[in-house]
Amino acid sequence: MRGQLAEARLPAIFVRMKPDSLLYPAPKGLYCQKGDFYIDPVQPVERALITHGHSDHARAGHRRVLATRETLDIMRIRYGDGFCGESEIAKLGEAMTVNGVRVSFHPAGHVLGSAQIAVEAGGKRIVVSGDYKRRSDPTCRPFEPVSCDVFITEATFGLPVFHHPDDRAETARLLASLKQFPERAHVVGAYALGKAQRVIALLRQQGYDEPIHIHGALAKLCEYYRTEGIDLGDLRPATLAGDKRPDFAGGIVIGPPSAFADRWARRFAEPVAAFASGWMLIRQRAKQRGVELPLVISDHCDWAELTGTIREIAPAEVWVTHGREEALVRWCELECIPARPLHLVGYDDEGE
Amino acid sequence: MKAFAELLGRLVLTPQRNAKIRLLADYFRSTPDPSRGFALAAIAGTLSLNTVKPALIRDLLLERMDEVLFHYSYDYVGDLAETVSLAWEPPQGTAPADIPLGEVVERLQRAGRSEVRSLVRDVLDRLDTAGRFAFLKLVTGGLRIGVSARLAKQALADMGGKDIGEIETLWHGLSPPYLPLFLWLSGEAEMPVLTTPAVFHSVMLATPIGEGDLEGLDPADFAAEWKWDGIRVQLANIGGVRRLYSRSGDEISGAFPEIIEAADIAGVIDGELLVGGTMRTNRATATFGDLQQRLNRKTVNRKLFEDFPAFIRGYDILFSGERDMRPEPFQTRRQALAALIDAASPQHFDLSPLVPFSTWEELDRLRSEPPDPVIEGIMLKRLDSPYLAGRMKGPWFKWKRAPFNIDAVLMYAQRGHGKRSSYYSDFTFGVWTEAEGGTALVPVGKAYFGFTDAELEVLDRFVRDNTVERFGPVRAVRAEPDAGFVVEVAFEGLNRSTRHKSGVAMRFPRIARLRPDKLPREADRLETLQAMIGIKS
Numbered sequence: 001m002r003g004q005l006a007e008a009r010l011p012a013i014f015v016r017m018k019p020d021s022l023l024y025p026a027p028k029g030l031y032c033q034k035g036d037f038y039i040d041p042v043q044p045v046e047r048a049l050i051t052h053g054h055s056d057h058a059r060a061g062h063r064r065v066l067a068t069r070e071t072l073d074i075m076r077i078r079y080g081d082g083f084c085g086e087s088e089i090a091k092l093g094e095a096m097t098v099n100g101v102r103v104s105f106h107p108a109g110h111v112l113g114s115a116q117i118a119v120e121a122g123g124k125r126i127v128v129s130g131d132y133k134r135r136s137d138p139t140c141r142p143f144e145p146v147s148c149d150v151f152i153t154e155a156t157f158g159l160p161v162f163h164h165p166d167d168r169a170e171t172a173r174l175l176a177s178l179k180q181f182p183e184r185a186h187v188v189g190a191y192a193l194g195k196a197q198r199v200i201a202l203l204r205q206q207g208y209d210e211p212i213h214i215h216g217a218l219a220k221l222c223e224y225y226r227t228e229g230i231d232l233g234d235l236r237p238a239t240l241a242g243d244k245r246p247d248f249a250g251g252i253v254i255g256p257p258s259a260f261a262d263r264w265a266r267r268f269a270e271p272v273a274a275f276a277s278g279w280m281l282i283r284q285r286a287k288q289r290g291v292e293l294p295l296v297i298s299d300h301c302d303w304a305e306l307t308g309t310i311r312e313i314a315p316a317e318v319w320v321t322h323g324r325e326e327a328l329v330r331w332c333e334l335e336c337i338p339a340r341p342l343h344l345v346g347y348d349d350e351g352e
Numbered sequence: 353m354k355a356f357a358e359l360l361g362r363l364v365l366t367p368q369r370n371a372k373i374r375l376l377a378d379y380f381r382s383t384p385d386p387s388r389g390f391a392l393a394a395i396a397g398t399l400s401l402n403t404v405k406p407a408l409i410r411d412l413l414l415e416r417m418d419e420v421l422f423h424y425s426y427d428y429v430g431d432l433a434e435t436v437s438l439a440w441e442p443p444q445g446t447a448p449a450d451i452p453l454g455e456v457v458e459r460l461q462r463a464g465r466s467e468v469r470s471l472v473r474d475v476l477d478r479l480d481t482a483g484r485f486a487f488l489k490l491v492t493g494g495l496r497i498g499v500s501a502r503l504a505k506q507a508l509a510d511m512g513g514k515d516i517g518e519i520e521t522l523w524h525g526l527s528p529p530y531l532p533l534f535l536w537l538s539g540e541a542e543m544p545v546l547t548t549p550a551v552f553h554s555v556m557l558a559t560p561i562g563e564g565d566l567e568g569l570d571p572a573d574f575a576a577e578w579k580w581d582g583i584r585v586q587l588a589n590i591g592g593v594r595r596l597y598s599r600s601g602d603e604i605s606g607a608f609p610e611i612i613e614a615a616d617i618a619g620v621i622d623g624e625l626l627v628g629g630t631m632r633t634n635r636a637t638a639t640f641g642d643l644q645q646r647l648n649r650k651t652v653n654r655k656l657f658e659d660f661p662a663f664i665r666g667y668d669i670l671f672s673g674e675r676d677m678r679p680e681p682f683q684t685r686r687q688a689l690a691a692l693i694d695a696a697s698p699q700h701f702d703l704s705p706l707v708p709f710s711t712w713e714e715l716d717r718l719r720s721e722p723p724d725p726v727i728e729g730i731m732l733k734r735l736d737s738p739y740l741a742g743r744m745k746g747p748w749f750k751w752k753r754a755p756f757n758i759d760a761v762l763m764y765a766q767r768g769h770g771k772r773s774s775y776y777s778d779f780t781f782g783v784w785t786e787a788e789g790g791t792a793l794v795p796v797g798k799a800y801f802g803f804t805d806a807e808l809e810v811l812d813r814f815v816r817d818n819t820v821e822r823f824g825p826v827r828a829v830r831a832e833p834d835a836g837f838v839v840e841v842a843f844e845g846l847n848r849s850t851r852h853k854s855g856v857a858m859r860f861p862r863i864a865r866l867r868p869d870k871l872p873r874e875a876d877r878l879e880t881l882q883a884m885i886g887i888k889s
């Protein structure tokens with residue numbers, strides 16, 4: 001990949017904004033001075049509102065946390081009971097008041113429990129989308145557009161080259177490869193929260209009912225999804241003990257991407273390395289990672305969905321963060337929508 | 353186009369040869385004519401299409417896209433065809449349909465110059481992303497998928513349950529979309545009969561001498577000749593049609609016009625293509641490195657032709673005129689070959705001399721100290737053996753001169769593919785040289801085989817425990833005079849190289865032994881390698 005633009009990511013220049021603006025980027029994250037709270041702060045703060053459970057958005061160590069019940073559960077699973085001083089459940093669609101500022105949470109369609117956060121004061125409403133997508137996902141509630149004055153959108157896949165294909169066609173490719181190479185284990189890299197469960201659910205929807213083997217790092221979250229009523233079928237640990245086919249030939253194994261560089265990956269029969277990620281659209285990315293079967297399945301919007309969402313919500317202003325800000329800002333300019341990059345730091349725009 | 357696009361995508365990312373063959377064979381089995389024939393042609397490099405300039409596809413995208421957004425996109429993706437295939441948005445209301453590859457190729461072949469632009473736009477509108485990518489690579493001539501024509505032929509053989517030799521024999525007599533070939537392979541017709549006489553015939557190959565192979569064999573039953581370090585070729589002149597083929601059946605007549613012109617012989621011969629002078633003109637044979645200069649040229653360069661004239665050193669004969677000599681014993685064939693070469697141009701043809709010997713020990717000595725640097729070993733041929741297609745053990749053996757060995761220091765490692773994807777199994781190694789700040793290591797080669805599984809475990813552990821820096825997938829390992837890992841590297845020869853910082857390029861390097869007993873400071877120096885340049889093993 002050439003990606004000079006990606007590498008030459010601008011340093012943390014904070015956009016100059018009027019001090020009285022309702023939300024502005026501060027070193028610890030997006031801050032609301034009036035309500036004295038942060039949204040998805042990257043360092044421990046007194047009061048945090050959290051959009052979803054991915055570790056770059058949901059960090060441990062805040063004194064008070066307001067988030068959906070599922071996000072709080074996920075944080076507890078990941079960080080333990082003491083993940084924060086005090087937690088409070090935000091019900092989707094219900095307005096609350098935090099130090100005189102109205103806040104409400106709305107589904108974002110990204111992963112289980114993910115929410116957009118609307119912040120409202122003085123007759124002005126800002127919606128922080130967090131990470132979001134518009135495709136249907138059997139493992140979480142769909143995105144709901146909320147009208148607002150300022151829409152803060154992510155731009156992980158904010159380049160016109162990103163057009164994600166139909167996710168069902170991608171899992172169908174995995175099943176086709178399994179038929180074509182029945183003597184090989186198909187080892188799929190997928191992020192532990194959201195992606196892994198979505199891939200499993202998609203395979204089940206397509207009638208694949210063999211046991212699926214999962215890496216230990218996925219076990220607790222898959223179990224949690226199950227208790228939330230998401231049927232993932234027969235899941236078994238991808239360990240050697242007691243299994244009849246210890247090399248998993250002809251089977252599907254799912255693990256977090258980080259496990260592929262480990263000795264863990266050695267136990268499989270002539271593995272076909274697959275990886276489920278929006279980045280797999282770029283051939284060089286797949287090649288660099290040694291992926292043989294790239295599955296383009298993303299939990300973020302593609303370009304058409306980002307621009308479509310902005311058109312649909314029609315906010316007076318768009319703030320862009322998280323990813324390829326410059327291209328989406330340029331698009332807004334062409335559409336005569338006032339827009340600015342936020343240059344927030346500390347979020348992982350590659351992990352997908 | 354969908355199936356072809358999926359095939360290309362998989363082939364590029366699949367490292368294992370057998371898996372590639374299966375992907376190809378399954379595609380050929382499940383795709384109708386003429387699409388599969390055009391796909392075969394695209395992969396084997398026999399498809400001729402009016403190519404489209406990259407500027408045209410860029411222009412087509414810019415008809416619909418802001419230039420700034422295009423630059424952001426292209427800069428990120430780095431490949432024009434891929435950028436266009438990904439960023440292309442068909443007009444509202446056009447649902448992507450699948451156009452068969454055959455239809456696309458036929459439309460392109462029919463289109464006049466002025467129609468190309470709208471044709472490309474129209475096809476782009478109707479394909480999906482992967483289809484657009486395959487299409488653009490096809491029309492811009494940038495289809496590079498790491499599949500040789502030989503591999504494609506092996507897939508055809510697998511598909512039809514035939515021998516690859518039969519396919520190679522037919523290959524140059526057929527043309528895209530290869531309808532009679534596929535009819536035969538799918539069992540719906542007899543083997544096609546060729547109209548062009550000067551076709552390629554599968555060559556006879558030798559097996560390497562292994563431990564104990566010579567025990568029980570009588571030296572009197574064999575002829576020995578030198579194994580020359582050029583490229584094995586087949587030259588055909590049947591009924592005035594002249595062709596020069598590589599040993600895998602690729603036609604290379606264009607690169608060696610002087611051979612074609614001088615091929616005033618009737619029949620088909622097997623030999624080594626070399627450059628320099630023939631024995632009949634008493635001039636020295638030049639090295640493989642010199643021959644490579646000729647091979648890598650697309651266009652004729654007068655100076656190269658004068659400096660490195662090509663000739664064929666004859667090994668064997670398949671046809672004398674129309675007469676099939678292949679069933680005859682080696683001795684009879686050799687006489688026919690000698691007579692034919694004697695009558696041919698002395699500048700362009702000579703006969704590979706036989707090496708007299710009476711015991712295997714004597715031959716072993718000759719093998720390890722050959723009289724000419726362009727010799728890479730000995731060939732042993734049974735006197736009574738017919739000329740058989742392919743490689744079988746018994747009639748022909750090759751006995752290579754021992755390779756070169758040096759001690760080098762591991763510098764970088766990268767993870768392997770497939771079974772080895774969790775191991776650091778691709779190694780870059782270096783030797784010492786004087787650099788600005790004193791003595792330093794300079795990389796001289798890369799190897800990813802030669803070691804046992806147990807040795808790989810040792811190397812992998814060393815890499816993981818001694819990584820000093822990472823560059824993407826590559827790890828730099830500790831390599832200092834008193835700390836690091838020494839390996840014995842074996843290779844077949846060295847060429848001068850301007851592409852490598854060290855100025856040398858190894859041929860077929862492999863890790864022969866691990867030397868944990870040595871310190872990096874004891875490894876070899878670049879001067880040792882420089883002295884080996886031009887010498888062939």
Ligand SMILES: [Zn+2]
Binds near residue numbers: 052057131
């Ligand atoms: Zn996320």
Ligand SMILES: [Zn+2]
Binds near residue numbers: 056057131
């Ligand atoms: Zn995120």
